[in-house]
Amino acid sequence: MRPWKRLASSTVLANRWINVTADKCLLPNGAVVEPYFVVHEPEWVHVFAINTAEQVLVVRQYRYAADAVCTELPGGVVEEGEEPLAAAKRELLEETGYHARSWEYVGPLFANPGRQTNRIHLFIAREISAASKQNLDATEEIEFHFLSAAEVQVAIDSGEFSQAFHVASYYRATHFLAAASEA
Amino acid sequence: MRPWKRLASSTVLANRWINVTADKCLLPNGAVVEPYFVVHEPEWVHVFAINTAEQVLVVRQYRYAADAVCTELPGGVVEEGEEPLAAAKRELLEETGYHARSWEYVGPLFANPGRQTNRIHLFIAREISAASKQNLDATEEIEFHFLSAAEVQVAIDSGEFSQAFHVASYYRATHFLAAASEA
Numbered sequence: 001m002r003p004w005k006r007l008a009s010s011t012v013l014a015n016r017w018i019n020v021t022a023d024k025c026l027l028p029n030g031a032v033v034e035p036y037f038v039v040h041e042p043e044w045v046h047v048f049a050i051n052t053a054e055q056v057l058v059v060r061q062y063r064y065a066a067d068a069v070c071t072e073l074p075g076g077v078v079e080e081g082e083e084p085l086a087a088a089k090r091e092l093l094e095e096t097g098y099h100a101r102s103w104e105y106v107g108p109l110f111a112n113p114g115r116q117t118n119r120i121h122l123f124i125a126r127e128i129s130a131a132s133k134q135n136l137d138a139t140e141e142i143e144f145h146f147l148s149a150a151e152v153q154v155a156i157d158s159g160e161f162s163q164a165f166h167v168a169s170y171y172r173a174t175h176f177l178a179a180a181s182e183a
Numbered sequence: 184m185r186p187w188k189r190l191a192s193s194t195v196l197a198n199r200w201i202n203v204t205a206d207k208c209l210l211p212n213g214a215v216v217e218p219y220f221v222v223h224e225p226e227w228v229h230v231f232a233i234n235t236a237e238q239v240l241v242v243r244q245y246r247y248a249a250d251a252v253c254t255e256l257p258g259g260v261v262e263e264g265e266e267p268l269a270a271a272k273r274e275l276l277e278e279t280g281y282h283a284r285s286w287e288y289v290g291p292l293f294a295n296p297g298r299q300t301n302r303i304h305l306f307i308a309r310e311i312s313a314a315s316k317q318n319l320d321a322t323e324e325i326e327f328h329f330l331s332a333a334e335v336q337v338a339i340d341s342g343e344f345s346q347a348f349h350v351a352s353y354y355r356a357t358h359f360l361a362a363a364s365e366a
Contacts, residue, residue: 018220037201065221066296109347113249164292168347171354
């Protein structure tokens with residue numbers, strides 16, 4: 001399974017919100033694909049933060065492109081020059097006001113590797129405490145609350161917790177913790 | 184949690200591969216966001232196909248934007264006028280040559296609701312059999328094989344099965360089947 005070769009790449013849309021290139025690609029079978037559109041994204045982080053009752057901290061916000069209110073894990077964009085762990089700590093604090101004393105890295109997943117360049121870095125946060133108020137942008141309206149594992153499953157089944165990236169991270173974290181507790 | 188209002192929308196990139204609009208949005212707090220970029224995508228399908236040994240049928244392909252070879256579930260785009268179930272059957276057959284006699288709909292997830300319009304529809308396929316050869320586009324190179332649940336977990340942990348959308352669908356299907364077998 002050999003990679004494609006980039007023969008050329010030109011920017012078709014670039015600003016502070018979105019960055020799209022149209023690439024010319026040589027495939028292993030000799031075919032040339034042009035244009036192939038790539039959305040260049042910064043890395044993202046997700047935080048699976050649990051309290052001592054093993055409830056998960058979730059956020060709820062309106063998502064414009066799908067016109068839906070989504071329950072999700074805290075998370076966001078890794079800023080330029082920032083480490084993923086620092087971004088995870090910052091996003092958790094900004095979105096919920098929570099701070100955690102224990103951090104563990106689960107690993108990365110590709111967000112959408114056929115179209116997007118970036119990965120989602122998943123962290124587990126424990127020994128959490130409410131440290132401050134939310135610190136949101138003017139365009140952000142975010143609620144947060146705790147859910148048990150059974151309540152998250154109900155929310156997934158009902159469509160309340162319905163964002164694929166976050167469903168991936170939620171289940172991945174629960175399996176990671178289950179494997180760790182069996183080891 | 185109130186929705187944003189679309190005040191205007193203009194197309195900035197539209198062709199057979201990608202469709203991006205720049206919208207002007209009125210937020211519930213009175214703020215106006217402009218431009219807000221939306222990527223308009225068709226609906227997608229994923230297929231969790233299992234054999235009588237409870238092994239899952241996975242595909243493996245090169246994904247250009249992330250420059251990575253990814254193990255995933257079979258799936259793809261719902262074509263215009265096509266029902267999601269028909270798309271699931273078509274994609275399974277095209278990518279693997281497999282046909283299934285039993286189909287069950289698990290439900291939808293939003294792909295990336297802050298940026299993209301579309302959902303991923305997840306189906307479970309059982310009573311499967313190899314019915315034909317793969318039927319791939321000239322730009323597609325897809326391998327397929329079966330993995331046990333333990334092998335998928337190893338592939339997720341190692342980064343082989345590393346696409347967030349497919350990790351979401353894989354775990355969601357396994358939890359759906361576990362809940363059904365307990366009921």
